[in-house]
Amino acid sequence: MxxxxxxxxxxxxxxxxxxxxxxxxxxxxxxxxxxxDQSELRGGDSWDQKIRQQVKSCYLFVPIxxxxxxxxxEGYFRREWRLAVERAGDMVEGIAFLLPVVIDGTSESxxxxxxxxxxxxWTRLPQGANTDAFVEHVRRLLSPDATTPTARRERSxxxxxxxxGASSTRAIPQASRSLMFWFAGxxxxxxxxxxxxxxxxxxxxxxxxxxxxxxxxxxxxxxSDKSIAVxxxxxxxxxxxxxxxxxxxxxxxxxxLAKTPGLHVIARTSSFSFKGKSDDIPAIGTKLRVANILxxxxxxxxxxxxxxxxLVRADTAENLWSETYEASTNDIFKVQxxxxxxxxxxxxxKLVQGPGTKGTSNAGAYNEYLLGRQHQRKAAQExxxxxxxxxxxxxxxxxxxxxxxxxLASAEYRLADITSDPTGFNGAKRDAARAIGEGxxxxxxxxxRGNIRARVDWDWAGALADLxxxxxxxPGDAGIQRSYGTLLGLLGRFPGATAxxxxxxxxxxxxxxxxxxxxxxxxASRDYQGARQAFGRELEIQPDDPNALDNLGxxxxxxxxxxxxLATYRKISEVALRDTGVAMVEHxxxxxxxxxxxxxxxxxxxxxxxxxxxxxxxxxxxQKDKAxxxxxRAYEQHDGGLAELNTDVLLASLHDDPRFKAxxxxxxxxx
Numbered sequence: 207m208x209x210x211x212x213x214x215x216x217x218x219x220x221x222x223x224x225x226x227x228x229x230x231x232x233x234x235x236x237x238x239x240x241x242x243d244q245s246e247l248r249g250g251d252s253w254d255q256k257i258r259q260q261v262k263s264c265y266l267f268v269p270i271x272x273x274x275x276x277x278x279x280e281g282y283f284r285r286e287w288r289l290a291v292e293r294a295g296d297m298v299e300g301i302a303f304l305l306p307v308v309i310d311g312t313s314e315s316x317x318x319x320x321x322x323x324x325x326x327x328w329t330r331l332p333q334g335a336n337t338d339a340f341v342e343h344v345r346r347l348l349s350p351d352a353t354t355p356t357a358r359r360e361r362s363x364x365x366x367x368x369x370x371g372a373s374s375t376r377a378i379p380q381a382s383r384s385l386m387f388w389f390a391g392x393x394x395x396x397x398x399x400x401x402x403x404x405x406x407x408x409x410x411x412x413x414x415x416x417x418x419x420x421x422x423x424x425x426x427x428x429x430s431d432k433s434i435a436v437x438x439x440x441x442x443x444x445x446x447x448x449x450x451x452x453x454x455x456x457x458x459x460x461x462x463l464a465k466t467p468g469l470h471v472i473a474r475t476s477s478f479s480f481k482g483k484s485d486d487i488p489a490i491g492t493k494l495r496v497a498n499i500l501x502x503x504x505x506x507x508x509x510x511x512x513x514x515x516x517l518v519r520a521d522t523a524e525n526l527w528s529e530t531y532e533a534s535t536n537d538i539f540k541v542q543x544x545x546x547x548x549x550x551x552x553x554x555x556k557l558v559q560g561p562g563t564k565g566t567s568n569a570g571a572y573n574e575y576l577l578g579r580q581h582q583r584k585a586a587q588e589x590x591x592x593x594x595x596x597x598x599x600x601x602x603x604x605x606x607x608x609x610x611x612x613x614l615a616s617a618e619y620r621l622a623d624i625t626s627d628p629t630g631f632n633g634a635k636r637d638a639a640r641a642i643g644e645g646x647x648x649x650x651x652x653x654x655r656g657n658i659r660a661r662v663d664w665d666w667a668g669a670l671a672d673l674x675x676x677x678x679x680x681p682g683d684a685g686i687q688r689s690y691g692t693l694l695g696l697l698g699r700f701p702g703a704t705a706x707x708x709x710x711x712x713x714x715x716x717x718x719x720x721x722x723x724x725x726x727x728x729x730a731s732r733d734y735q736g737a738r739q740a741f742g743r744e745l746e747i748q749p750d751d752p753n754a755l756d757n758l759g760x761x762x763x764x765x766x767x768x769x770x771x772l773a774t775y776r777k778i779s780e781v782a783l784r785d786t787g788v789a790m791v792e793h794x795x796x797x798x799x800x801x802x803x804x805x806x807x808x809x810x811x812x813x814x815x816x817x818x819x820x821x822x823x824x825x826x827x828x829q830k831d832k833a834x835x836x837x838x839r840a841y842e843q844h845d846g847g848l849a850e851l852n853t854d855v856l857l858a859s860l861h862d863d864p865r866f867k868a869x870x871x872x873x874x875x876x877x
């Protein structure tokens with residue numbers, strides 16, 4: 207971010223900072239430069255002078271309008287508005303500059319805004335959510351060919367179909383679009399199964415959620431020519447034993463391309479879901495909503511590599527570019543650079559890289575790092591131990607390899623969570639801090655530490671600070687958006703959580719976990735229709751997932767459809783999860799004996815990891831003493847579900863009990 211000018215200036219009242227941050231993140235994910243004072247002002251900056259400079263040099267001025275701006279008769283944002291109106295008055299008629307956004311139900315007639323704002327179209331984005339169409343609109347306004355028809359006096363709450371209003375039409379300078387200059391192994395936490403948002407933050411229900419096709423269509427923008435998916439590279443090695451390397455190389459390419467401003471890159475979970483399947487290129491392009499596909503193969507023999515890649519137009523399967531590289535393993539970083547440069551050149555974009563992009567220059571460290579990621583995805587205890595050993599070997603080659611340290615912290619946490627080993631938790635904390643020290647400009651370390659802070663220490667302020675930093679460093683990382691959205695949901699900040707999780711599903715549309723997290727937030731915020739669609743979509747992607755079925759059953763239970771809930775719960779393969787659900791339904795149906803049998807079966811099946819679900823049953827049956835007994839057990843076990851005290855709708859009967867407030871204080875959740 208060396209260029210002081212920015213493409214878009216966000217102006218807002220302080221009470222609307224979260225909605226403004228959601229808009230900022232959505233625009234930055236799309237490669238659009240944003241001036242957002244919370245992330246841009248530095249120590250020593252002259253605050254007033256800096257803001258005046260940015261208003262006078264920005265391309266678009268976006269005033270965020272709400273009940274808060276209406277109630278505030280004074281505020282610095284009004285000075286920003288006045289400066290923007292003065293600048294607009296100096297512009298030629300028809301130049302697009304002002305782009306008002308309303309984030310609540312404030313009507314145009316009630317809003318206290320400069321009259322100049324009323325001459326242009328207003329966009330309505332509740333709490334900064336549902337931003338896909340808005341981002342596309344901003345892209346059009348920033349294009350060199352943007353035009354500005356005369357504004358209409360009658361305005362629809364929907365986005366205009368063409369640029370309107372007074373606003374600047376200059377394209378974003380390439381030099382100012384480089385927010386993300388860091389390591390190309392970026393999706394460590396996604397590749398690791400994003401333990402952070404699942405078991406980690408999301409709760410006892412953590413697993414996978416969904417949004418149905420009807421909901422998906424409402425939030426997906428049209429396919430952009432500047433969009434791409436990277437498929438897993440085929441392992442053509444003689445022994446077929448280099449899958450970790452071929453997959454790792456494809457993932458590294460994905461990460462490098464994701465740093466390219468203006469390029470929409472589908473995350474690993476979705477693009478790798480086609481591995482071993484027979485879908486052709488046009489079908490994959492349609493399912494992922496991308497215009498381009500990068501595929502390839504790797505043949506590795508000793509120190510010799512042959513990497514073949516091709517870039518294909520998704521709708522026609524036309525070959526846009528292909529190349530074969532013969533190299534030694536020591537030259538793998540050079541090969542990656544050349545492939546990425548060729549792809550973005552064909553797509554007429556500019557590849558941006560900065561110092562330390564690879565994280566290491568040691569081929570041995572890199573190879574062990576890829577092997578560690580491959581083991582970690584399998585998630586079983588022995589696989590996690592293998593991952594830890596591989597990361598440690600990587601660090602023996604290069605002790606300062608930040609991505610390997612982040613991976614080590616992630617694997618250590620997951621193993622400690624399974625084995626209830628406090629020593630493992632402490633090691634994970636130390637290594638997460640060490641990863642940040644070695645790579646302060648890399649998002650992974652902050653994401654890992656943020657989630658450890660939330661899950662192990664219930665340090666919500668620290669977790670929020672870390673995840674906000676991770677999002678700022680890598681807004682195009684679906685897993686980090688997922689973790690951030692999940693955390694906001696656990697804190698009860700549902701509009702911001704929904705916006706972040708919708709961004710995650712756009713970046714990773716076939717990720718069951720992303721849809722899962724979105725569905726849980728929608729259910730907690732009482733958007734039952736949206737939650738039902740979400741779980742339905744997730745179950746289309748992953749039909750037998752126990753946690754998705756549990757979430758859907760809970761939704762059916764609280765919306766008074768016990769027969770459907772019982773049928774759903776009975777599909778769950780995990781005994782304890784199934785029978786806690788059955789126990790609640792049978793109670794609702796008045797079958798107390800069957801309910802008691804089910805909860806006894808669930809308890810006998812094992813209580814570690816299910817204490818929160820068992821507490822749900824007793825709360826649902828209004829047996830408050832038993833419910834608090836099991837919640838206390840969950841506290842002692844550091845059960846992930848305890849973090850859901852703000853969002854668990856099954857605990858509603860306990861909310862007025864002083865013990866509930868005391869428990870919230872014990873895990874540092876403020877009232």
